[in-house]
Amino acid sequence: MTDDKDVLRDVWFGRIPTCFTLYQDEITEREAEPYYLLLPRVSYLTLVTDKVKKHFQKVMRQEDISEIWFEYEGTPLKWHYPIGLLFDLLASSSALPWNITVHFKSFPEKDLLHCPSKDAIEAHFMSCVKEADALKHKSQVINEMQKKDHKQLWMGLQNDGEKKNQVMIHGIEPMLETPLQWLSEHLSYPDNFLHISIIPQPTD
Amino acid sequence: MEEDEFFGEKTFQHCCAEFIRHSQQIGDGWEWRTLKDCSEGYMCKTHFQIKPETLMSHSGTSACVQTCLPIEEALELPLDDSEVTETTTGSQVIKYEYHVLYSCSYQVPVLYFRASFLDGRPLALKDIWEGIHECYKTRLLQEPWDTITQQEHPILGQPFFVLHPCKTDEFMTPVLKNSQKINRSVNYITSWLSVVGPVVGLNLPLSYARAASEDENVHQ
Numbered sequence: 001m002t003d004d005k006d007v008l009r010d011v012w013f014g015r016i017p018t019c020f021t022l023y024q025d026e027i028t029e030r031e032a033e034p035y036y037l038l039l040p041r042v043s044y045l046t047l048v049t050d051k052v053k054k055h056f057q058k059v060m061r062q063e064d065i066s067e068i069w070f071e072y073e074g075t076p077l078k079w080h081y082p083i084g085l086l087f088d089l090l091a092s093s094s095a096l097p098w099n100i101t102v103h104f105k106s107f108p109e110k111d112l113l114h115c116p117s118k119d120a121i122e123a124h125f126m127s128c129v130k131e132a133d134a135l136k137h138k139s140q141v142i143n144e145m146q147k148k149d150h151k152q153l154w155m156g157l158q159n160d161g162e163k164k165n166q167v168m169i170h171g172i173e174p175m176l177e178t179p180l181q182w183l184s185e186h187l188s189y190p191d192n193f194l195h196i197s198i199i200p201q202p203t204d
Numbered sequence: 205m206e207e208d209e210f211f212g213e214k215t216f217q218h219c220c221a222e223f224i225r226h227s228q229q230i231g232d233g234w235e236w237r238t239l240k241d242c243s244e245g246y247m248c249k250t251h252f253q254i255k256p257e258t259l260m261s262h263s264g265t266s267a268c269v270q271t272c273l274p275i276e277e278a279l280e281l282p283l284d285d286s287e288v289t290e291t292t293t294g295s296q297v298i299k300y301e302y303h304v305l306y307s308c309s310y311q312v313p314v315l316y317f318r319a320s321f322l323d324g325r326p327l328a329l330k331d332i333w334e335g336i337h338e339c340y341k342t343r344l345l346q347e348p349w350d351t352i353t354q355q356e357h358p359i360l361g362q363p364f365f366v367l368h369p370c371k372t373d374e375f376m377t378p379v380l381k382n383s384q385k386i387n388r389s390v391n392y393i394t395s396w397l398s399v400v401g402p403v404v405g406l407n408l409p410l411s412y413a414r415a416a417s418e419d420e421n422v423h424q
Binding site for chain 2: 078109113114131
């Protein structure tokens with residue numbers, strides 16, 4: 001059991017070193033220095049970036065500031081996904097620190113949910129917990145997935161036709177033999193979902 | 205449907221197929237969409253409505269006036285200047301998209317929708333809220349889970365507004381139980397959509413209900 005406790009601790013305290021840079025087209029009164037932060041894997045961007053927001057707003061005028069949003073290499077970052085999941089999906093094969101660009105203009109309405117307040121983050125989180133609860137207790141759904149279906153799903157995630165995929169949870173590539181039950185108990189996020197990243201293997 | 209039979213994805217797809225069949229007969233515009241290489245799909249419909257600009261900034265008159273009108277009705281509406289605080293600046297055409305998806309977490313259908321102006325600018329939650337009939341607003345405000353929130357569309361990955369599905373089971377169960385009692389089948393989707401649709405401006409012609417009971421006769 002000691003091994004498992006280590007897993008739990010590493011998951012809950014996992015951090016990602018991140019460098020926040022202001023988007024070059026934002027209007028500033030003086031140069032904005034990048035801001036460095038260790039982001040908790042199990043939290044959400046809009047919940048842990050108050051300091052980032054304050055840091056950049058210090059060099060901007062109020063009228064040039066609207067809703068903050070984040071982007072990595074051109075992809076708007078969905079604040080409603082756990083931070084660790086975003087990193088695994090988009091940046092796990094890149095060198096650290098994770099370089100995130102900060103925007104205060106041109107909110108991408110077609111891609112991102114608005115985050116009007118801290119209450120909205122809490123509401124989203126509670127909604128996930130509630131949904132996980134509903135799903136876990138629908139025994140018919142779970143029972144219908146036979147053992148062989150589990151294995152097939154796992155194999156399928158790994159191999160997408162000719163291409164091979166990388167399977168990642170909390171930055172870890174679990175072995176194929178790991179029971180889904182164990183994964184669910186030890187690697188679930190606080191929202192009670194087991195978020196699995198499927199990343200196309202980069203072709204060498 | 206049997207008493208304890210849960211509303212599974214296959215049943216969902218079957219009910220949608222029946223629903224769409226009738227929609228095609230009456231030209232109601234619903235269609236089925238799937239993603240490539242995916243067995244999952246959803247039902248969707250797009251329609252356009254005129255939103256008179258003045259009514260978007262009305263004073264606190266408590267008249268239960270629906271602020272979105274189908275195009276045909278809007279052209280005949282006489283504007284009563286005494287009820288608005290601004291003069292007519294022009295009307296806006298709003299594009300509404302309604303999507304019906306299956307939630308395997310809650311095992312019920314869920315209504316996703318979004319609205320935008322013709323130039324692509326999306327309507328914000330507060331604009332959507334303004335378009336909802338007063339009598340529904342009270343209900344939505346009372347129940348924290350019976351409300352409209354912005355969520356990610358499970359298949360398209362884009363922001364949509366959603367009516368939370370956790371209470372669906374609660375109001376659908378009596379409908380299903382009653383249909384068994386009087387030995388008359390219902391189409392789950394038809395019944396469900398006739399309840400939740402009007403809250404967000406989506407109305408179902410009565411012929412859907414007649415079609416649902418006709419299906420029963422055909423299959424006997």
